[in-house]
Amino acid sequence: MSLVSVQGLFVVYEPQGALPVPAVRNVSFDLEQGDFVGLVGESGSGKSTLGFALTGLSKPPARVSAGSILFDGVDIAGMTPAQLRVQRHGGFAMVLQSGMNALNPVRSIRDHFFDIFTAHGHVSKRDREARAIELVGKVELPASVLDRFSGELSGGMRQRVSIALALSLEPRLMVFDEPTTALDVLVQHAVMDTIRELQKSEKFTAVLISHDLGMVLEVTERVMVMHDGLVVEDALAAEILAAPQHPYTRMLLSHYGDPRAAVVEVPGLAARGGDRATDVAVAAAGNAPVTVTGDTLDTLEPVAAPAAPPASTVRRREGRAAREAIVVTNVSKIYQRPSRGEEPVCAVNNVSFTLEPGASMALVGASGSGKSTIAKLITGVERPTSGSITFGDLQIDTIKRRQLKRLHTEVQMVFQDPYAALNPLHTVEYILTRPILNFSRLRGRDARARVLELLETVGLTPVEQFAARLPHQLSGGQRQRVVIARALASDPQVIIADEPVSMLDVSLRAGVLALLDSLRETWGVSMLYITHDLLSARLVTDQIMVLNSGAVVEEGRTADVLQNPQDEYTIRLLEAIPHPTVGGLVQS
Amino acid sequence: MRYTLSKVGLLLLTLWAAVTLNFLLPRLMPGSPADAAIAKLAQNGPVSPSTRAAIEAQLGVPTGSAWDQYLQYLNNVVHFDFGVSYTFFPQSVASLVATALPWTLVLVGFVTIVAFIFGTLLGVLAAWKRGSWLDTLPTVGGTFASAFPYFWTALLLLFFLGYVAGWFPTSGAYSSSATPDFSVAFLLDALYHSILPATTILITSLGGWILGMRSTMINTLGDDYVTFAEANGLHPRTVAIRYAARNAILPNLTSFGLALGGVVGGSLLVERVFNYPGVGYLLYTAVVNQDFPLMQALFLIITISVLLANFIVDILYGILDPRTRR
The missing domain is CATH 3.40.50.300 (P-loop containing nucleotide triphosphate hydrolases)
Structure with missing residues (x-):
């Protein structure tokens, strides 16, 4: 028997004073013990609504209007909240999208664990400290984290804690709703690795809900693609990758690319030639002064941009193309911490660059790398601690x-x-x-x-x-x-x-x-x-x-x-x- | 610990500033109490120099440099020496305040705390059982009751329960025949007299607490940690109290601090209506009779009570919200 068997499930949103909106329509699938299944879709596809229904968390205005969710042979769609509550130990657990906010800011992490142990009584008072330490250890956190409050932890640590909390229920089904979306790129990767290893070692059935088809394909064995409340494709990850059946899946897939490839393009955005040694777009605009930002000036093939309006409808600016460069020279920005005794933060450290007229430059980095601070400095919202920023004759660092x-x-x-x-x-x-x-x-x-x-x-x-x-x-x-x-x-x-x-x-x-x-x-x-x-x-x-x-x-x-x-x-x-x-x- | 110490430091600093301002303000005003008294007399005819000297001698004219006066003043404040009241001559201001303060603190202060606790609980219940009668009744009733002006509710109660029904005394804090002491009979008498003013305060302030707590509680109920706690199968009561209400109460503490601080200064109306011998009534008397020493002392007391209330709330915050401790 399958661990989870969903038959003809409908979930509707019934907001007060408005027409009911179906969010999940006639969805049926089975999950076997130990499966790792991805649930992919864009916003509004109903994937989170389905995830909430799977874990018995549908709350008004959402309502399961038809169909059944058999968990280990028992229909949880018709259960009362009190019956559901008992089911949660050894049953189904959920890790929410914004793990950042999934922890009570006024209770210590230890209290969070003890609350769960008390609620289900599956860990005795004597063992609970050891069990909590063991659980945070599983998500690669030190025992000292138990004394902390959520405000003292980083986003990645908080998400790990909520995974450990969900794990403390000894669940057979874990639903991860966009578990890494709110996290920094590098942290995302690490948390995802932890989830994968846990799924292997603890052998729970996992459902990974995500908008990111690329990640889901990498992590899971089987993928369900949702669109507009329907599961439009349900197949093994390898099959989806090799031969996507549904046009929607194909569309999603087509938007992925490897930035390391020689040629990178997605529908609507043609490749920028990987070997082209220039980026002089202004030349294409016509009568603007020609400025060279690369080493050589080649003739540009016009880049097709189908999503943009046809060039003829856009009134070209006569002589208004960018004329001045933004020159950033040895700029640093140091933020003093509000309370004394803490080290000042160096958000930007001796950065120099020139944004030539008509050029396009990317500023990349993980969060906290200082990229947004640079934007603030250039727009005059913040002043640099040292260095100079000029735009034409404007001295931005000391602007009036x-x-x-x-x-x-x-x-x-x-x-x-x-x-x-x-x-x-x-x-x-x-x-x-x-x-x-x-x-x-x-x-x-x-x-x-x-x-x-x-x-x-x-x-x-x-x-x-x-x-x-x-x-x-x-x-x-x-x-x-x-x-x-x-x-x-x-x-x-x-x-x-x-x-x-x-x-x-x-x-x-x-x-x-x-x-x-x-x-x-x-x-x-x-x-x-x-x-x-x-x-x-x-x-x-x-x-x-x-x-x-x-x-x-x-x-x-x-x-x-x-x-x-x-x-x-x-x-x-x-x-x-x-x-x-x-x-x-x-x-x- | 560092948090508490810094709050104590802040309290002392603001206290000093308040005391100093209280010293400066009368001296920055043009004229003096004696001038005011003489101006009143002058309306009935010329004032002779000897009358003037007598009045100045009675009221006292500051001597010495401003700095000496300031030190003298600080010394007096520390010893609770605020001079002699004009109105209740020769009683000292300190003794008058000492008699009035307990009445206000016990009546208004106690009722404010009770209203906060009671209103917060009702608000939690209303939000938790949203849409049921437990929500509708306190919400609608609270809005209705708090929409009445304070004094009007007081007059209604006085008229119907005091005069018409005659169930409760209509003025004072105790029967005119009783002498204040700590006997059971007197305390019961005082309690009996306090029912009408207490009910008035409760009726008019309860609604605000219910509505405030209800709306913050509804917000926290939508927060992720509440959903997550439910997903983890915590007992509904644990979720409601330790997760939702515990966080929802934090913003309301600030309003509670303001209300507590307003106890001493804001009791004027209710004490005037009920002839209750508290600080508000004393302040009213002082203002009507231009009793400057009494007024000055009362202003200081009001300022200090606001500062102390804020201090208490700050400390409460430190205990209840780990984020403020850092």
């Missing part, structure tokens, strides 16, 4: 309040989280009109015309309809396009994009990246692209700088650096990227 407006006319940011970057109370038109009024002399009808022009530029057509919408009526990708349009409103020379696609679904990423890339080609703006995602860096940038603990460890042309990384840190970053078949996906 009055000059900030001029700087922000020329240098604009695209933020990471499109959900937080737009005021939910204002229409798209209002959001875009504000910077136009602030930064240009356009008023009234001209300003409105400019709004529509911007929307067209970022591919939000029909423009009139989009102008009237509120942010919550837009998808994540559409919102990010509005954010980009807003950044373009002042007609800037430089765009600083801080992880612009990390919050977006894989299928939307390529479109936004292609848009950014095409802006550079057609408008001649320079771009500083900040990311931890080496694949996207490879796709849209020509130059790359790898940051570790605030210092540049490696720099050069993106294709060269990623194909032949020299620094150990770069190599580790590259290795942390899931590679189901090293390079195999890229060719498909």
Whole structure:
């Protein structure tokens, strides 16, 4: 008998005063003891809803409306909360997406373990300390962690603790809901390794829910792909890799690539020739001054960017292509800790680079590497502790309040989280009109015309309809396009994009990246692209700088650096990227 | 430990600043108490120099340098010597305050704490049983009751339960025939007199605590650690109290500190309505009679009580929230 047998499962969301929305539709599958199964889908596919239903955690407004979930032969879909609670010891456990917040901030880690032991009574008072130490040992944490509170632990440690807590239930089924998504790249890799080893040694059945098909394919044996509440494909990982059946699976797969490959491309984003020794996009834009940032100036083949509007509809800026370089010289930023006695943090350590007009440069590194601090320094939000930053004749490191407006006319940011970057109370038109009024002399009808022009530029057509919408009526990708349009409103020379696609679904990423890339080609703006995602860096940038603990460890042309990384840190970053078949996906 | 010490240091520093300000303010104001008294007399005709001298002698005119006065003042404050009240001459200000303070602290302070505890518990229950009658009743009732102005609730209670029904005394803290001591009879009498004012405070402040706790509790119930605790099969009561309520109460502690600090200063209205012999009533008398020494001492007491209440809440935070200890 299968450990878990799901038959014809439907889960609906029934918000008060709104129509019920089906989230999981007619899903059936079996899980055998010791299986390691991946559950993949984009946001809204119903994968987390299914995970919550599997562990008996569906809460209003979500409701299992039909079907059964047999766990060891018993239907848990119809159980009362009290019956379910007893089942949790030796039954099913869940590790939540944001393990960062899964721990009670006012209880010590030890208390968390003891609470579980008390609730189920499966560990006696005498043994519980030893058992807790054993459990944290299994996730490679020292016993001293038991005395700590969650606020004193790093994100990776917290996620390990919640895995240990789930493990303390001695579960036969463990559901991991995006267990590493909120973590730093390198930590992600390590936590995933721990999960894999635990699954082997403890022999529980595991379901790994993730949006990242690449990771799931690498880790699990069998993969279920969810789309719009349906399981559209359920096959062995190797089969999915070799011959994906469903178009949706094929689409997801096509967005993976190995940044180390000689040629890297995804649908909507053509390869930047790995051997091309130049990155002069401005030349393609026409009458802009020709600037060379690489060693030689070759003729560029125009890069096709299907997701962007056709070039003819975009009004090219006459003579407004980027003219000035951002020159960063020996910049350091040291943050003093608020309380005395703690060492000051050196966020940026003696960094120098030049962002040539029209160039695109990637700034990559794990979190805490100082890449976002550099963005703050360049936009004048923070002052460097030492060193100088110039943009044309503007001295940014000592910029006066009055000059900030001029700087922000020329240098604009695209933020990471499109959900937080737009005021939910204002229409798209209002959001875009504000910077136009602030930064240009356009008023009234001209300003409105400019709004529509911007929307067209970022591919939000029909423009009139989009102008009237509120942010919550837009998808994540559409919102990010509005954010980009807003950044373009002042007609800037430089765009600083801080992880612009990390919050977006894989299928939307390529479109936004292609848009950014095409802006550079057609408008001649320079771009500083900040990311931890080496694949996207490879796709849209020509130059790359790898940051570790605030210092540049490696720099050069993106294709060269990623194909032949020299620094150990770069190599580790590259290795942390899931590679189901090293390079195999890229060719498909 | 370091956290507590730093809070004690902060308390001492603010105390000193408050005392010093209390010293400076009257001296920065134009005129003097004597001038005020003379100006009043001058409305009825010219004031002779001898009258002026008499008034100044009675009220006392500061002598010595400002620094000497300051040291003298600090010395007096340390010894609780705030001079003599004008209104209740020749009683000392210190003795007046000492008589009034316990009434206020016991009545208003006790009821404020009870309201906080009771309201918080009801709020926890309302959020935990969201949508049931345990939620609707306290929420709607609390909103309704706290929407009444304080004095109006007091007048309603006085009128119906005091005059019409005659169940409760309508003024004072104890029967005019009783003498304050610690006998059981007197304490019962005082308790009987405190029921109406206490009920008024409870009715008007309970709703705020219920609503405040309910909304923070609903937020924490949506937090991941609550879901995770449920996923781990903890007992529902453990989840509600140790996980959700324990965190939800933290932001409400700040409001509790403000309420506690307002006990001494904010008791004026209720004590005036019920003729309750507490600090608020004393302050009212002092202001009406331009009793400067009494006022000054009361302002100091009010400031100190606010500081102490905040100090207590800071320490509570340190105990309840490990994040503040660092």
